[in-house]
Amino acid sequence: MSNYKPTIPIGPYHPLQEEPEFYKLVVDGEKVVDVDVRIGYNHRGIEKVSESKSFDQSIFVVERICGICSSSHPITCVQALEDIGKIEVPERALYIRSIVQELERLHSHMLWLGLAGHFLGYNTVFMWGWKYREPICDIMETVTGNRQNYAMLKVGGVRRDIEKEHVSYILTRLDDFWKQLDMLKGAILDDPVLHSRLKGVGILSREAAIDYGALGPVARASGVDIDVRRDHPYAAYDRIKWNVITQNEGDVFAKTVVRILEMFESVSIIRQCLEKMPAGPIDSNPKDVPAGEGIGQAEAPRGECFHYIKSDGTNSPMRHKIRAPTYMNFPTFRETVIGQTVSDATIILAAIDPCYCCTERMIVVDDKDNNIMTAQDMIRLSQEKTRKIRERMLG
Amino acid sequence: MTIDQILGSINDKFGSKVLKTHKTGDKRAYVDIYPKDIVDIVRFMLKDLSLRFNIASAVDDFDGIEILYHFSLDPAGFVVTIRAIIKDKEDPHIDTITNVTKAAWWIEREMHELFGVNFIGNTDLRPLLLPDDWPKGVYPLRKSFISPKRDSRKS
Amino acid sequence: MGLKETVLSKSIYVFHASSGSCNNCDIELLDCLVPRYDLERFGIVLVGSIKHADAMLCTGSTNRLCVPRIKKVYEMMPKPGFVVAWGACGSSRGMFKDSYNTGVPLDEVIPVDVYIPGCPPKPEAIIGGLLKLIEKIKAKKG
Numbered sequence: 256m257s258n259y260k261p262t263i264p265i266g267p268y269h270p271l272q273e274e275p276e277f278y279k280l281v282v283d284g285e286k287v288v289d290v291d292v293r294i295g296y297n298h299r300g301i302e303k304v305s306e307s308k309s310f311d312q313s314i315f316v317v318e319r320i321c322g323i324c325s326s327s328h329p330i331t332c333v334q335a336l337e338d339i340g341k342i343e344v345p346e347r348a349l350y351i352r353s354i355v356q357e358l359e360r361l362h363s364h365m366l367w368l369g370l371a372g373h374f375l376g377y378n379t380v381f382m383w384g385w386k387y388r389e390p391i392c393d394i395m396e397t398v399t400g401n402r403q404n405y406a407m408l409k410v411g412g413v414r415r416d417i418e419k420e421h422v423s424y425i426l427t428r429l430d431d432f433w434k435q436l437d438m439l440k441g442a443i444l445d446d447p448v449l450h451s452r453l454k455g456v457g458i459l460s461r462e463a464a465i466d467y468g469a470l471g472p473v474a475r476a477s478g479v480d481i482d483v484r485r486d487h488p489y490a491a492y493d494r495i496k497w498n499v500i501t502q503n504e505g506d507v508f509a510k511t512v513v514r515i516l517e518m519f520e521s522v523s524i525i526r527q528c529l530e531k532m533p534a535g536p537i538d539s540n541p542k543d544v545p546a547g548e549g550i551g552q553a554e555a556p557r558g559e560c561f562h563y564i565k566s567d568g569t570n571s572p573m574r575h576k577i578r579a580p581t582y583m584n585f586p587t588f589r590e591t592v593i594g595q596t597v598s599d600a601t602i603i604l605a606a607i608d609p610c611y612c613c614t615e616r617m618i619v620v621d622d623k624d625n626n627i628m629t630a631q632d633m634i635r636l637s638q639e640k641t642r643k644i645r646e647r648m649l650g
Numbered sequence: 651m652t653i654d655q656i657l658g659s660i661n662d663k664f665g666s667k668v669l670k671t672h673k674t675g676d677k678r679a680y681v682d683i684y685p686k687d688i689v690d691i692v693r694f695m696l697k698d699l700s701l702r703f704n705i706a707s708a709v710d711d712f713d714g715i716e717i718l719y720h721f722s723l724d725p726a727g728f729v730v731t732i733r734a735i736i737k738d739k740e741d742p743h744i745d746t747i748t749n750v751t752k753a754a755w756w757i758e759r760e761m762h763e764l765f766g767v768n769f770i771g772n773t774d775l776r777p778l779l780l781p782d783d784w785p786k787g788v789y790p791l792r793k794s795f796i797s798p799k800r801d802s803r804k805s
Numbered sequence: 806m807g808l809k810e811t812v813l814s815k816s817i818y819v820f821h822a823s824s825g826s827c828n829n830c831d832i833e834l835l836d837c838l839v840p841r842y843d844l845e846r847f848g849i850v851l852v853g854s855i856k857h858a859d860a861m862l863c864t865g866s867t868n869r870l871c872v873p874r875i876k877k878v879y880e881m882m883p884k885p886g887f888v889v890a891w892g893a894c895g896s897s898r899g900m901f902k903d904s905y906n907t908g909v910p911l912d913e914v915i916p917v918d919v920y921i922p923g924c925p926p927k928p929e930a931i932i933g934g935l936l937k938l939i940e941k942i943k944a945k946k947g
Contacts, residue, residue: 295870297825298779300904322829385839403829403925468703468753486724550729561704576707631853781869790905797905
């Protein structure tokens with residue numbers, strides 16, 4: 256008889272509880288034995304929409320693929336178009352592209368840190384992480400005009416310049432952010448409870464990471480040394496000094512370390528870009544995109560974004576293939592969660608850093624008793640496990 | 651390894667099976683092959699040349715359905731794309747590469763439901779993105795499919 | 806104004822439902838909970854269950870897979886209940902209105918009381934929109 260006792264009766268109060276889909280975990284007792292993934296809840300047919308828009312409009316459409324990677328997809332898209340026509344981009348625009356991308360990486364990783372804290376029961380980390388994220392959104396608003404959906408990229412350059420009077424404001428905010436991040440880093444990475452909670456959990460081996468084509472921090476935490484900014488240099492990344500952060504253990508703790516240390520690197524990159532950015536135009540004003548095919552790649556906070564665009568000489572893409580990094584990372588969830596406990600499933604999924612909405616949609620089905628647990632229950636289980644570890648360790 | 655060395659290796663190994671190679675700059679190359687040779691070439695790219703599989707993409711073109719398999723050589727920073735054109739648009743099919751790499755697991759499901767391509771040997775071609783009640787035989791990313799434009803407020 | 810309306814106008818419990826969004830609107834909602842904006846000081850609390858909610862905050866471009874679910878969630882909401890359509894996608898499907906996977910806008914699936922346009926609406930706009938909802942509640946029985 257199964258000793259797994261779900262605590263929530265069947266009775267839909269979450270939109271997706273009616274039909275157990277999206278992440279359906281099948282458990283036996285405490286252990287996850289199988290997982291089925293069904294996506295499509297966010298499928299808006301963007302590739303087809305892009306075919307009916309002009310190239311300029313497509314850039315705004317792809318910005319809304321994922322709100323958090325809101326500059327990565329446009330950078331990839333414009334690079335694919337520039338690849339078709341071998342269009343040059345002015346130096347200053349390259350530096351501005353790097354600055355915008357790194358600011359996005361900062362806000363995305365800090366957002367992730369907050370959510371991970373929430374899933375583990377560290378609600379202070381959630382509140383403070385998101386509080387420290389606000390000045391980054393302020394910088395974004397100062398530089399680009401909006402907290403999210405920046406509308407900064409265009410073929411041949413960027414749409415807005417960074418004014419001289421904003422540079423000292425940005426640097427001051429980044430100094431504060433560095434101190435706050437340092438404090439959070441100490442609190443999180445030196446916490447013995449988190450060591451016990453996260454080390455050895457959800458390990459993705461190096462071989463599996465390569466076989467699944469994993470990207471970004473998920474791959475780098477498993478010892479796979481890939482980073483589009485270094486390997487396929489774009490924007491201004493080959494003009495400044497920075498490090499690719501890797502770990503070897505492949506567990507949730509390693510993924511946390513990678514993301515935290517990457518934030519320090521991002522601050523350093525932004526500082527160097529602001530210092531080295533030359534004066535000059537920000538737009539090479541290309542007239543049109545010729546017929547041909549092009550590929551763009553960029554390192555989003557979650558990994559490599561990849562766009563393939565085929566142009567037939569008209570003003571619209573004939574085909575626009577978009578591949579977000581999470582598309583390659585999601586399948587690794589199957590690899591990392593089978594054999595783990597239900598209470599770890601939430602943090603293992605969160606460690607892949609999918610969209611918040613996607614993590615909302617996980618449910619558990621107990622094979623034997625046909626009982627269902629919702630995402631809220633699983634978050635509670637996860638927080639409960641942390642509390643028990645803390646009590647055991649700290650008395 | 652340079653991109654020319656990669657193209658040279660592919661030509662040496664596969665000879666007449668390579669229909670055409672085409673470079674667009676130092677960092678991009680496209681290699682055209684017959685669909686029936688796809689598994690051998692993908693295995694060679696991944697295992698022998700140690701490239702990374704980025705993604706596959708399908709294009710509904712005049713001469714058929716093109717399936718492009720994109721591979722990166724990360725340390726050198728270039729992308730080599732293998733192109734296989736399936737001429738039969740009524741029943742397009744090609745061998746699956748999921749036995750060679752798990753990274754193609756989802757994209758084959760997606761290309762199956764959005765283009766109607768059958769991946770022979772792939773036992774999991776369930777819908778990934780579209781709703782279950784999506785009509786069979788209707789493939790949204792084919793050029794023949796026109797998205798319904800409807801301003802509901804005017805009706 | 807009846808007791809129900811008085812209570813509702815003092816403290817609204819909201820439930821967040823996404824019908825296929827890019828997450829920007831959803832993140833901006835969570836932003837409202839954190840120290841800088843702190844929606845809870847207005848008595849507005851985000852709840853985990855629709856059965857505890859007074860208002861449904863809907864984001865997303867009403868994806869086909871989500872239409873029956875959104876309807877079901879609306880039916881489960883205890884009445885009087887209100888719906889806030891949030892963001893350009895929630896209001897009208899925005900740039901996805903011609904997509905093959907977004908059939909109808911949200912207000913053809915469930916009745917919408919307040920629209921908060923924006924892509925995404927800033928936290929200040931969200932707070933403003935929720936205050937408009939409160940005014941609407943007061944005006945209903947005023």
